[in-house]
Amino acid sequence: MSLALAVIGGTGVYRLAALQNVETHELDTPYGAPSGPIRVGDLGGQRVAFLARHGEGHTVPPHRINYRANVFALHQLGARRVVGINAVGGITERMGPRVLAVPDQLIDYTHGRLSSFCDVEGAKVEHVDFTEPYSRALRTALLRAAHDAGVEVVDGGVYGCTQGPRLETIAEIARLRRDGCDLVGMTGMPEAALARELGLDYASLNLVANWAAGCGDQAEITMDEVFGNLEAVSAQVPKVLAALLRDIC
């Protein structure tokens, strides 16, 4: 199947309402089952696949997501480009709630996740280059698409991936800030590395849901705040994706 794009939706993005003529694929992979069905449909005259990373009912927590199955299944369906949509907390000044950002670097703080396709008996070990963890071409296309769609997006930033599912302490976020992180989320890794292992073009669109712990003036982070901001900012996502499909095809 020829797919122009695959999209992995994160917290707050469980479907692409604009997809037409949708086919549903319930796939199995050598790594197990993906988080849920993959919906393939038409968007802007192109075939696009969509997968909800946490499941369509948000039932899979970040550390239990089968990232290998998700990425492999999209590859199996014919995807060559993947945009991951990730909810994040903002750490540095320009990353306030409701901002969209396209990070250009990441630091992985996760542990215990199955993070490589080499991690199976008999697989040939490969050390993929990860100097630039996101596809430069797809990042550029996403930024151009946002511009064309009139959607403001921050170009660049360092994404720190924490283990979750709990949010971080003030001290943990202070450490991430010292490390140079601008954004913090729980799902960007190992997804980006797995996409690289399969030779996919992968970029991430971050939706800032809240100031990370200790960064705003809030005493605590509430789910009302997180989901309220995500609902508002995720309304921009279909516009960016529609423009992206016009640009890349």
Ligand code: HPA
């Ligand atoms: N930390 C980690 N992940 C997140 C956050 C956060 O503050 N907000 C949304 N996803």
